Amino acid sequence: MRNIFDSHAHYEDAIFGEDCWPVLDGLQRQGVSRVLNCCSDMGVVPRVLEIARRYDFVWASVGVHPHWTPETPADYLDGLRRAAQDPKVVAIGEIGLDYFWDDPKDLQMRIFCEQMELARELGLPVIIHDRDAHQDTYQVLERYRLPGVVHRFSGDLDGLRRVLDLGMYVSFGGDITHPQYRDMPLKAIEHTPLERILLETDAPYATPYAQGQRRCDSSMLPEVVEVIADIKKISCQELCDITYQNACRAYHIPE
Numbered sequence: 001m002r003n004i005f006d007s008h009a010h011y012e013d014a015i016f017g018e019d020c021w022p023v024l025d026g027l028q029r030q031g032v033s034r035v036l037n038c039c040s041d042m043g044v045v046p047r048v049l050e051i052a053r054r055y056d057f058v059w060a061s062v063g064v065h066p067h068w069t070p071e072t073p074a075d076y077l078d079g080l081r082r083a084a085q086d087p088k089v090v091a092i093g094e095i096g097l098d099y100f101w102d103d104p105k106d107l108q109m110r111i112f113c114e115q116m117e118l119a120r121e122l123g124l125p126v127i128i129h130d131r132d133a134h135q136d137t138y139q140v141l142e143r144y145r146l147p148g149v150v151h152r153f154s155g156d157l158d159g160l161r162r163v164l165d166l167g168m169y170v171s172f173g174g175d176i177t178h179p180q181y182r183d184m185p186l187k188a189i190e191h192t193p194l195e196r197i198l199l200e201t202d203a204p205y206a207t208p209y210a211q212g213q214r215r216c217d218s219s220m221l222p223e224v225v226e227v228i229a230d231i232k233k234i235s236c237q238e239l240c241d242i243t244y245q246n247a248c249r250a251y252h253i254p255e
């Protein structure tokens, strides 16, 4: 397989450390043509920009993940606005709500909405994190109606319809290869038009099943491609090509 676009990875993550460089150096040889390196808190913004500047095939987003909202400095919006001036920054993310952990919900909601407003001001798409917070997340998405991606989609079919009605993309990763999680994501894939599907690893986190406990990177996407191509009854290469074009469109990246 070639022409793979990993629409959501975290090569700035401490789990990679300095090992991110050899991993990134090898990706194009393994069929990965593009990576969107997604930011998760203010502390890693410089590293995210450094990675995107070093590689022609890597783009970046900037934003604060709901889990990191308690550590967020008061002037964070100025920092994001400044970082977004970099030509490799093509989205605001990942932002959203996470009710799995115990972070204060009102703080998460305030920082989510402030970043939605920033994305609207800057004319950038958003990358949405929604964990166990579906209804509140969809309400915010419906209030702002911004273009973007809901990553590692985990809602039900009604939620999927609401997201698709907004014109947003939905991304799927290694979760769909795990027998214990598959049912709902597989149904969601069935009901998502091909032109709205993106591939992602959420590297180093969403490791495909056959890789066991290993740290995940973008070269592991073929296992995810096989599952989706099978559901959609097209070849793996067709799926790579279509999802590549989808991600370029979603993030306004030249093909």
Ligand SMILES: [Zn+2]
Pocket (backbone or CB within 6 Å): 008, 010, 038, 094, 202
């Ligand atoms: Zn992520």
